Amino acid sequence: MQTKKMTALVGGALAGLLMLSQANAADLKIGIMVPTTGSEATAGKDMENSIKLAVNEINKAGGVLGMNVVTITGDDGCDPQMATSAASKLVSSDVVGVVGGYCSGATLPTLKIYGDAGTPFVVAAANSTKLIDANPGTSFQINSTGFDQVNTAVNLFQSKGIKKLAIVHQGDGYSEDLAKLTKEKWTAMGLEVVAYEVVNKGEQDQSSLVTKIKSKAPDAVFWTAYYSDGALLIKQLRQAGFRKLIAVGDGSNSPKLLEIAGKAAEGVFCFSNPTADYLPAAKAYTASYKSNYNQAPDAYGPLAYDGMKLMADAITRAGSTDKAAIVKALKETKAFNGITGAVSFTDQNTLAKSNFVVLVAKGGKWALNK
Amino acid sequence: MSTTDIILQQLANGLIMGSFYAMVALGYTMVYGIIKLLNFAHGDLYMVGGFVGFLILSAISSLLGESWTAIVCSMVLSMLAVGMLGVIIQRVAYRPMLTAPRLSILITALAVSMILSNGVMTITDGEYMAFNTDLGFDGLDFGNVFISYTQLALVISASVLMVILYLFVNKTLYGKAMRAIAIDQDACKLMGINVNKIIALTFFIGSSLAAAAGVMAGVYYGSLHFSMGFVIGLKAFTAAVIGGIGSIPGAMLGGLLLGLLEAFGTQIPFIGSEWKDVFSFGLLILLLILKPTGILGKTEIERM
Numbered sequence: 227m228q229t230k231k232m233t234a235l236v237g238g239a240l241a242g243l244l245m246l247s248q249a250n251a252a253d254l255k256i257g258i259m260v261p262t263t264g265s266e267a268t269a270g271k272d273m274e275n276s277i278k279l280a281v282n283e284i285n286k287a288g289g290v291l292g293m294n295v296v297t298i299t300g301d302d303g304c305d306p307q308m309a310t311s312a313a314s315k316l317v318s319s320d321v322v323g324v325v326g327g328y329c330s331g332a333t334l335p336t337l338k339i340y341g342d343a344g345t346p347f348v349v350a351a352a353n354s355t356k357l358i359d360a361n362p363g364t365s366f367q368i369n370s371t372g373f374d375q376v377n378t379a380v381n382l383f384q385s386k387g388i389k390k391l392a393i394v395h396q397g398d399g400y401s402e403d404l405a406k407l408t409k410e411k412w413t414a415m416g417l418e419v420v421a422y423e424v425v426n427k428g429e430q431d432q433s434s435l436v437t438k439i440k441s442k443a444p445d446a447v448f449w450t451a452y453y454s455d456g457a458l459l460i461k462q463l464r465q466a467g468f469r470k471l472i473a474v475g476d477g478s479n480s481p482k483l484l485e486i487a488g489k490a491a492e493g494v495f496c497f498s499n500p501t502a503d504y505l506p507a508a509k510a511y512t513a514s515y516k517s518n519y520n521q522a523p524d525a526y527g528p529l530a531y532d533g534m535k536l537m538a539d540a541i542t543r544a545g546s547t548d549k550a551a552i553v554k555a556l557k558e559t560k561a562f563n564g565i566t567g568a569v570s571f572t573d574q575n576t577l578a579k580s581n582f583v584v585l586v587a588k589g590g591k592w593a594l595n596k
Numbered sequence: 597m598s599t600t601d602i603i604l605q606q607l608a609n610g611l612i613m614g615s616f617y618a619m620v621a622l623g624y625t626m627v628y629g630i631i632k633l634l635n636f637a638h639g640d641l642y643m644v645g646g647f648v649g650f651l652i653l654s655a656i657s658s659l660l661g662e663s664w665t666a667i668v669c670s671m672v673l674s675m676l677a678v679g680m681l682g683v684i685i686q687r688v689a690y691r692p693m694l695t696a697p698r699l700s701i702l703i704t705a706l707a708v709s710m711i712l713s714n715g716v717m718t719i720t721d722g723e724y725m726a727f728n729t730d731l732g733f734d735g736l737d738f739g740n741v742f743i744s745y746t747q748l749a750l751v752i753s754a755s756v757l758m759v760i761l762y763l764f765v766n767k768t769l770y771g772k773a774m775r776a777i778a779i780d781q782d783a784c785k786l787m788g789i790n791v792n793k794i795i796a797l798t799f800f801i802g803s804s805l806a807a808a809a810g811v812m813a814g815v816y817y818g819s820l821h822f823s824m825g826f827v828i829g830l831k832a833f834t835a836a837v838i839g840g841i842g843s844i845p846g847a848m849l850g851g852l853l854l855g856l857l858e859a860f861g862t863q864i865p866f867i868g869s870e871w872k873d874v875f876s877f878g879l880l881i882l883l884l885i886l887k888p889t890g891i892l893g894k895t896e897i898e899r900m
Contacts, residue, residue, distance in 0.1 A: 351695070389781075397870065422868060423868055423870075424869055426827070428824065428827045429818045429827055430813060430825055430827075430828075431609075431613045431817070433612065433618070433859075434606055434610070434613070434858060434861075434862040434872070435862055435869050437605045437862075437863070438863050440597060454724050454819065454821065456685050457819060458818070458819065461818055466742055467737075467742050482726070485726040485728070486726040486819040488728055488818060594644070
């Protein structure tokens with residue numbers, strides 16, 4: 227019995243190998259670089275799932291250039307060192323392109339590795355402005371950068387007729403950056419920033435700051451940091467009778483903000499990268515994601531899905547699997563219509579048109595602002 | 597808002613912040629006064645108090661609704677529970693160390709602090725919890741100066757608790773024993789005072805005051821987090837030092853003073869709110885240079 231089972235097993239394995247090598251002949255290899263282990267594994271898995279979803283759809287529709295698309299996953303662990311070895315692994319497995327990139331810090335050192343190999347890399351989620359400077363020309367960022375959020379914010383404020391703005395950040399790199407960029411843009415437009423303030427992380431009482439803000443009579447308050455202290459600021463602003471516009475940055479894009487701030491959060495605006503809940507074009511994607519993986523897609527799933535579709539689109543347009551031709555095709559992308567919006571690139575390979583969306587708190591939930 | 601409005605509003609803000617600092621500072625000062633220990637776990641008891649209050653409130657709100665009665669009930673129950681926790685900590689972690697060198701017990705206090713905050717972190721998955729009580733935005737409106745009923749209730753309950761404590765320490769036999777132990781523990785033993793019992797009582801009172809402040813903070817600010825005891829612990833400790841550590845009226849005074857300094861520090865023209873701590877702590881350093889024992893502190897021979 228034992229030997230028979232073994233033979234069957236070995237035979238099966240051999241047959242499997244044979245099939246695999248046969249399939250390889252007409253396969254188009256695409257690398258996925260996301261964190262599948264470590265603290266950011268949930269987000270990474272979600273991106274991997276979304277990319278595989280896109281690959282299944284592409285293969286069902288006949289593949290790319292008549293070839294079947296297969297994926298190889300490199301785990302970057304949200305860690306620069308792991309990311310470099312994952313990138314080297316993908317490059318040496320002869321992938322024609324890579325989709326992924328969640329953590330900016332881990333994505334940063336891989337840009338050069340892909341650049342040296344000439345491999346096109348669609349960065350789906352990572353959006354630090356540092357990636358722009360480090361780009362050797364073969365990477366393409368399809369998530370909006372900090373600059374885009376500033377533009378989205380400024381556009382909203384202008385459309386609401388705001389003249390005097392108050393900006394509050396938390397003194398950390400992310401929120402201070404967003405606050406500084408917004409302030410620069412706002413004053414460059416000849417408008418006034420009446421208060422530019424800081425809240426210490428973890429300090430619950432912000433009443434004295436609220437009084438100071440109120441005394442400067444701004445038309446709007448923009449909170450650029452995270453949801454936990456943001457919720458407290460919103461609550462205390464409203465408690466003190468501030469009835470004007472409040473907006474929060476993407477770090478505050480969490481249902482927890484609404485839960486903590488309660489009624490006070492009604493009507494608060496929030497800037498967010500495009501998540502499936504707020505995208506009308508993502509209905510089919512969300513449904514098929516749910517039926518395949520028995521859970522709802524996470525924040526960066528739609529962008530990863532679009533990234534894979536964009537890569538396939540570029541290879542089709544290039545008409546070959548030559549890496550340089552694919553990079554050229556990606557660069558020439560004109561209004562590729564993904565579920566997160568139209569994609570085309572600037573000279574720096576960043577999104578020409580921001581895909582940030584504006585949300586508004588209604589009845590204790592975030593809804594797309596129309 | 598006119599300048600007068602701003603000053604009045606910041607005065608109100610400072611008093612509210614100061615009430616929190618004062619209530620937590622009392623625990624520091626009482627424990628230091630009686631066994632010369634800087635109880636670093638005190639801020640964490642404030643945090644635990646908030647969470648216990650949240651649990652009790654969620655449990656009883658089905659019976660009483662989210663009313664003021666329910667809030668007061670959960671505050672009292674949380675005070676009892678955390679008071680007991682304080683006594684247990686004292687019994688398990690501090691009492692065996694009382695005769696050991698001062699630094700050993702200080703490190704034990706740090707360990708207790710870590711156990712409490714990391715324990716709550718594990719239980720809550722490091723998540724923020726929303727303490728949802730719809731207390732509304734009603735209040736006293738003096739034109740541009742606004743004080744909500746919630747804020748008023750906070751200051752009143754803090755004052756009531758502090759007055760009760762003051763009377764307890766100064767007018768009862770237990771209070772007298774506490775003050776006696778602060779002066780000389782060995783002499784107290786010889787006089788037949790049950791020193792361990794009184795020390796436990798001190799921990800009970802200090803911890804339950806921190807718990808009361810924690811529940812109040814939960815109700816007022818609406819969110820709870822395992823790290824919420826850290827900043828207030830630091831500030832309350834400062835308040836206790838300013839007032840003169842070991843002195844109960846000093847802790848109250850120090851808390852209110854620190855709250856007011858912070859409120860007005862935010863408002864100083866030409867510099868941003870990021871300087872408010874520099875301003876308040878700068879003044880406090882100045883005060884300590886002029887009077888090293890704090891406002892109401894007495895000179896002591898033994899120093900840590």
